Amino acid sequence: MIIRDKKTGVSEAIRDTIISFSTGTNIISKPVPSEFTIKVANTLEEREAAFQLAYQVYLEKGYIKENDSKLHVQSYDAHPETVILIVQDRCKNIAGTLTLVFNKTTILPAEKIYAQEINELKTKGENLVEISRLVINDQYRSSKEVLLLLMNYLAIYTYHVKNYSSLIIQVNPRHKNYYKSLLGFDEIGTEKACPSVQNAPAILLHLPLSRYHSEVVRCTSPFNKHKKERSLYPSFLKPEQENLVSHYLEKQFKPISSEELIYFGLSKQIEKQKPSSRETPSSFC
Numbered sequence: 001m002i003i004r005d006k007k008t009g010v011s012e013a014i015r016d017t018i019i020s021f022s023t024g025t026n027i028i029s030k031p032v033p034s035e036f037t038i039k040v041a042n043t044l045e046e047r048e049a050a051f052q053l054a055y056q057v058y059l060e061k062g063y064i065k066e067n068d069s070k071l072h073v074q075s076y077d078a079h080p081e082t083v084i085l086i087v088q089d090r091c092k093n094i095a096g097t098l099t100l101v102f103n104k105t106t107i108l109p110a111e112k113i114y115a116q117e118i119n120e121l122k123t124k125g126e127n128l129v130e131i132s133r134l135v136i137n138d139q140y141r142s143s144k145e146v147l148l149l150l151m152n153y154l155a156i157y158t159y160h161v162k163n164y165s166s167l168i169i170q171v172n173p174r175h176k177n178y179y180k181s182l183l184g185f186d187e188i189g190t191e192k193a194c195p196s197v198q199n200a201p202a203i204l205l206h207l208p209l210s211r212y213h214s215e216v217v218r219c220t221s222p223f224n225k226h227k228k229e230r231s232l233y234p235s236f237l238k239p240e241q242e243n244l245v246s247h248y249l250e251k252q253f254k255p256i257s258s259e260e261l262i263y264f265g266l267s268k269q270i271e272k273q274k275p276s277s278r279e280t281p282s283s284f285c
Contacts, residue, residue: 010135017232036095040084040252042252046084053097076099076109082100087146087150089140095136096136099131099133102164109130113192114170117188128166152237156242160246173191184211
């Protein structure tokens with residue numbers, strides 16, 4: 001399958017954010033009230049809408065093949081710890097979504113091609129969360145706010161609710177400067193062909209969540225109010241707001257139900273995902 005040159009909503013949001021920094025304009029123009037809200041997808045309808053959006057975006061880009069369900073569902077969706085965040089507009093349409101996959105009880109998608117790099121982090125005692133299936137609706141492709149909300153809330157959820165130590169993400173090499181320069185990710189995996197998106201190029205990035213937390217505290221401090229920062233952290237919620245948001249997200253979370261597993265064709269996936277002491281992680285990819 002040919003990977004098409006058409007830019008995705010995420011690509012447009014990343015480009016517009018970087019342009020804002022280079023021109024000194026505001027990263028986000030915040031309407032009052034904001035056009036967007038963010039939540040955990042916790043119903044069949046919300047999960048299905050997220051899978052539909054991902055299918056449309058990935059298919060249009062040439063990352064996946066057509067299927068009868070018109071949904072982009074992955075084996076990690078069967079795991080009860082997996083979390084889907086969705087950004088909605090005022091009409092409850094999904095503007096963007098991403099999925100968080102946790103390594104304690106399932107195999108991460110990135111282990112298919114970056115098993116060595118991920119194993120090195122695990123041997124250091126890291127508990128890893130992979131950011132996966134990040135998409136933005138074409139209708140909102142110029143919205144930097146959608147992407148910022150997703151980045152801010154995923155960090156709050158993984159750090160405050162789940163108490164994990166690190167984030168990883170596979171990104172197109174064209175996007176790495178956004179994550180490295182504006183969010184402080186480190187590049188830990190060289191460019192490789194990623195089979196899950198028709199062998200499009202990918203690199204692996206890593207962010208210790210302690211770095212995220214310290215940057216939020218530093219950048220949102222009153223002492224730094226007038227200091228220009230070249231990062232997204234001054235636009236994140238303040239530490240005193242994060243506790244409220246973490247409670248909000250934690251109360252929303254509902255693991256995928258047995259009925260949903262059957263509906264999405266995932267009922268046989270749980271046993272396949274469990275790590276085994278007799279097998280290496282890469283054998284589950």
